[in-house]
Amino acid sequence: MSRELKKKYALVITALIISALLSLFLRLDFSNASLILKELRVPRLLTAFGVGSALSIAGLMLQTTLANPLAEPYTLGIASGAALGAAIGSSLGLKLPFMGLNFGAVLGAVMVLLILLRLTAQGSRKSDSMILLGIMVSLTCASLLSIWMVLSDPVGVQSVTFWLLGDLSRVGLGAGATLCFASALVTSWFWFQYRKYDAFLMGEGLVESFGVSYQTTLRITVVLISLLVGLCVSAVGMIGFVGLIVPHLVRRFLGSSRHFHMIPMSFLGGASILILSDAMAHAVGEPRELPVGAVTALVGAPAFIYLFIHRKRSEVGVE
Amino acid sequence: MSQLIVRKLEVSTGDENLRRLLNPVSIDFSMGEVLGIYGPNGSGKSTFLRALSGGNYGLKVSGEIWIDQFAITQSVRADARASVVVYLGSDFHSPFSLTVRDLLEMGNGFSATPSHSRISEVIEALKINEFMPRVLNTLSDGERQLVMFARCLIQFPKVLILDETFSKLDLDRLMLVGRVMRQWCERGMTFLVASHDLNFLSEVSDQMMLLKKGELLAMAQVHEVMTPHFLGELYPGVPLQVVRSPESGKLKILY
Known part of the structure; x- marks a missing residue:
């Protein structure tokens, strides 16, 4: 590894540590520190680490395999599909006993992805039509979710906010650790296949020329991402734009799109950004709490607009 | 001697219409040579070549393809296929910012990263050293x-x-590419080249194949195919003249 790269890794890891320290100790009531840390802040830190890294990796892999720089679980409607699935699943008792994994969420995410892949022919995946369709699917799922919550649960309206804006405070230590573990596991699987994903960088027409099966790789990726996003959404609701912004930042930062470094960097970067956003959401609104999804969207949505407008230029690589 | 063998290769559209794109084609071609493929727009050049690559282009393909005793079908695994046959089109864009160096060094999806000597040999042969640090999408179409x-x-x-x-x-670069193709032929690589530049094809090809309306019109040595008779069949009524270049001795076309 070159010296420059080592420096970059050191920088990202430092950022991660600083975010983690902020998240643990910012505005901590020291008279009761050990209890608060153990019961509230450490689980929350773990959750933010797991979800942030998972969403960032999901965004990266979706952008790569669909050859669409605007793809991510949120803009494609996968997150809303998972939220709808999770809400229906938990009312029907589909919740698995361990660590809050909700089958419904995974099913919802898979369904939305399959519908999107059906609706878009191969050529149109890199175009805006895929994002437009994703946003429409997302709106449909969000409306269905609201209706379902209100009808099935008298205090459902409040829970809707949880699903739509994300909340890291409800997750326990075990579930937080599971999220981290799942995210690390799926990320390592992607990382061991980094050559395959590099073959997607010239667009789908050349994937097979580089000796990689387009359909098989896409299918496996879709299933793994749905699992990961389903798990995250069922634990913390929808948190948007982490998956969009982090891979873009990391690509700029590394000056390369190759996956050998993109994957670990996006993993670490996603974790630090969500940990930081959560610490902010927690500290700024004190004693109330801002929903972390609102914080990421506040930064993420304008960034999406920027990327959308400047995409043509950034795609041709003018820095 | 190893051969590229095609038997009754027939291609239709993959949809329910099953419109015939290529009538049965059978050819035998020696490996390590260049085959030029020529024909008017819509004559089936790309269809033939895509079918030959075994890739999934939404086409319905029947018939047999053997490359050096290896059967090519759409069900052969992509990694096994890509070490035997690779199809390259003309329009290349990356949705991401990818440098030429990254592209050349990243290797393929199935084997170890290519050796530095192999990479630098190709870079030198094609004189593309100056492109290495540049982002692919900032190059011109031809450079890409x-x-x-x-x-x-x-x-x-x-x-x-x-x-x-x-x-x-x-x-200049077209001539260079022609020379490099001949060099790589000597190392055993086989090229199938479709182009509308008949003079270029005549320069590089050992044999030429003419296609017309999804039909194989002729396949033979360049001097047997590049005749007023065959070209007249491709473009009836177009005044064409075939002359021999005093420099290279190759046939050229004037229009």
Whole structure:
């Protein structure tokens, strides 16, 4: 590894540590520190680490395999599909006993992805039509979710906010650790296949020329991402734009799109950004709490607009 | 001697209409040579070449393809196929910012990263050293075509299919590419080249294949195919003249 790269890794890891320290100790009531840390802040830190890294990796892999720089679980409607699935699943008792994994969420995410892949022919995946369709699917799922919550649960309206804006405070230590573990596991699987994903960088027409099966790789990726996003959404609701912004930042930062470094960097970067956003959401609104999804969207949505407008230029690589 | 053998290769559209795109074609071709493929627009050049590559282009393909005793079908695994045959089109864009260096060094999806000596040999042969630090999408179309050609030489499949891959290359680089193709032929690589530049095809090809309306019109040595008779069949009524270049002794066309 070159010296420059080592420096970059050191920088990202430092950022991660600083975010983690902020998240643990910012505005901590020291008279009761050990209890608060153990019961509230450490689980929350773990959750933010797991979800942030998972969403960032999901965004990266979706952008790569669909050859669409605007793809991510949120803009494609996968997150809303998972939220709808999770809400229906938990009312029907589909919740698995361990660590809050909700089958419904995974099913919802898979369904939305399959519908999107059906609706878009191969050529149109890199175009805006895929994002437009994703946003429409997302709106449909969000409306269905609201209706379902209100009808099935008298205090459902409040829970809707949880699903739509994300909340890291409800997750326990075990579930937080599971999220981290799942995210690390799926990320390592992607990382061991980094050559395959590099073959997607010239667009789908050349994937097979580089000796990689387009359909098989896409299918496996879709299933793994749905699992990961389903798990995250069922634990913390929808948190948007982490998956969009982090891979873009990391690509700029590394000056390369190759996956050998993109994957670990996006993993670490996603974790630090969500940990930081959560610490902010927690500290700024004190004693109330801002929903972390609102914080990421506040930064993420304008960034999406920027990327959308400047995409043509950034795609041709003018820095 | 190893051969590329095609038996009754027939292609239709993959949809329910099953419109016939290519009538049965059977050819035998020696490996390590260049086959030029020529025909008017819509004559089935790309269809033939795509079918030959075994890739999934939404086409319904029947017939047999053997490359050096290896059967090519759409069900062969992509990694096994890509070391035998690679299809390259003409339009290359990356949705991401990817440098030429990254593209050439990243290797393929199935084997170890290519050796530095192999990469630098290709870079030198094609004189693309100055492009290395540049982002692919900032190159001109022709330069990008050259880089993708380099990418495939590094991968070194047995058969490289070049479907209009040099359509935007300047004259100097086109000549260079022709020489490099001949050099790589001597190392055992086989090229199938479709182009509308008949003079270029005549320069590089050992044999030529003419297609007309999804039908194989002729396949033989260049001097047997590049005749007023056959060209007249392709373009009836177009005044064409076939002359021999005093320099290279190759046939050229005037219009």
